[in-house]
Amino acid sequence: MHEFSMVNQIFKRCLEVARQNNATKISEINIEVGDFALIVEIYAQQAFDILKKGSIAENAILDIKRTPGVIHCNSCQQNSKIWFSKEKEKAANEGRLEKYEKYEKEVAEKSLLEADPNLGTNIFHCRKCNSSNTTLIEGKGIVIKGIRT
Ligand SMILES: [Zn+2]
Structure with a gap:
């Protein structure tokens, strides 16, 4: 399941950006996923739900837009x-x-x-x-x- 490693990379990057901006929480993350990355959205969402637990993004939504x-x-x-x-x-x-x-x-x-x-x-x-x-x-x-x- 390569979705986990992909979402993990994205998630870490978002936490880093939040930290740099002294943000105390993340409520939404918007990403664009190229169709040829072959990401299954439901797996990406599941990975996100696991990763966000106990973090400043605990209640965040992951919004995925597909691009051709x-x-x-x-x-x-x-x-x-x-x-x-x-x-x-x-x-x-x-x-x-x-x-x-x-x-x-x-x-x-x-x-x-x-x-x-x-x-x-x-x-x-x-x-x-x-x-x-x-x-x-x-x-x-x-x-x-x-x-x-
Ligand atoms: Zn041609």
Whole structure:
């Protein structure tokens, strides 16, 4: 369950920010999760509930907003917004599921910080020309958008 380590990193960072600002409590944390980070929201919420116990964020809400991935096509230079599950479904229908499963496995096994930075290269198909000569340029990360004290 890689959600725990991801949320743990985010949570520690929020506590640090709160401390730097002399905040005595955190009431809400807003994060944006790239769809290609493959975070299962319910697991992320469960991890957050465990982590926040006994902290200044004990009563805090974790607000998660999903953002799509963006691939850049090296053939036609077009950028396309894509969602992992839709791409996977399309790949399954077209009989090319292998790379997607490999991607899922790598994301699940390693923290995205340790994963190959080229993860997501030459897997996803361009929306415009259908080339797989693409690079995933957005959607693998988690960003803290706001902390309410
Ligand atoms: Zn293209």
